[in-house]
Amino acid sequence: MSDFENGKTTGEKKLEQIAQGPFFDFAKPYLDFISKEKIFNIVYVVMAVVNLLLPFAILFSAINAGILKAGVKYVIAFILVWLVIAFACWIGFQLWWERRNNISTIAISEFIVTPIFSQIIQTFGEWIGTLIGIIGAGSGLIASIILGKDAAYLFSALGLGAMNSGLMMIIIGPVTGFFIIIISRFLAEQLRLLACLVNNTKEIATNLKK
Secondary structure, three states: OOHHHHHHHHHHHHHHHHHOOHHHHOOHHHHHHHOOHHHHHHHHHHHHHHHHHHHHHHHHHHHHOOHHHOOHHHHHHHHHHHHHHHHHHHHHHHHHHHHHHHHHHHOOOOOOHHHHHHHHHHHHHHHHHHHHHHHHHHHHHHHHHHOHHHHHHHHHHOOOOOOOOHHHHHHHHHHHHHHHHHHHHHHHHHHHHHHHHHHHHHHHHHHHHO
């Protein structure tokens, strides 16, 4: 072995010893965190927290819009509609929190991002579809019974200006929510199918080499 090779080996060993020091090793917990499936827990936790905060954000927005000064029937309708929104968001919270526990089950192969991302797409679609279905039907029914044609003002104060007609939302809300759920599940399954094909192809190739 030449002096150059000996020097190179000695230099590599010294570099490895330096790299094992605390100055080079303090980022290891972070690097381990982003390289594993646990990083996706952040998405589920954030979305779960959003569902808990959303009803209060809507409440604050409606109060600032002067809904409590609009008259007794508007206040009654607002309280009932807000309870429907809070109920829908509570279901949304449970959806995101429960799906968070499935990450470790999904990430069982080398290709973990695609199946986890497919579940995020599916969960997001189910969440949006659920909110639209419950809030659309529930608030539409309540607003139509109590306010009639004046329901548009209530929806505007709640930040739901797209819901101009309470009667229409009783039907449109659940139907739209249903199709959003179906489409999101379809897209998620396509991604899972792709990941499954890649995993199976790699397994077959490995078995053929044996």
